[in-house]
Amino acid sequence: MDEGMAALIAGGFGLMGALAATGGAMWGARRGAVSTLESVRAQVAGQEVAEHRHWAREQRMVTLMDALDQLATIDRTLGAAGVKLQLGERPPPALHDDYMTSSEALMRAVFRLGVWGPDQARIVGQKIYDLANRVYQSWVFWDGAMTAGLSIDTHRDAFRSRRTELHAPWSEFLSLAAQALREPEQAS
Secondary structure, eight states, rough: OHHHHHHHHHHHHHHHHHHHHHHHHHHHHHHHHHHHHHHHHHHHHHHHHHHHHHHHHHHHHHHHHHHHHHHHHHHHHHHHHHHHHHOOOOOOOHHHHHHHHHHHHHHHHHHHHHHHHHHHHHHHHHHHHHHHHHHHHHHHHHHHHOOOOOOOHHHHHHHHHHHHHHHHHHHHHHHHHHHHHOOOOOOO
């Protein structure tokens, strides 16, 4: 075999080696790109889930804070009405309006707690809403009896005892809200 033929055969093997290396490099590059794409997709999906959980937690936080604000206004209006009535004065219409506005807003927040949780806060919030309306009813009856010159004792006592009934669920709601706001991944 002469030197030209050997060089030609060596060149052929070199070309085949180069082609094989190019094919391997292309396969490796494609495999690397596919792996990178899969990794990015998994990361994006994980980030999407984390962002949704964060958004849901923000919604829960806003709802709980709204409920707490309404509870504070309800407590203030019931307390102010009780003081006025105890002094023999009629609570002003603005107190009735404040109570009704906050009561309706509390009910909306309680409904939203059914979506965002925690569910126990929704249950206790509903109980508070019902009890607060019973206190308000006692306020209206006490005011009506006082205005009509009738005995107020029964209505005053009902107002006070119903107001006292609010303490336990109120405390429970505050505790549930505090716990839910501290826990980053609160399950509903």
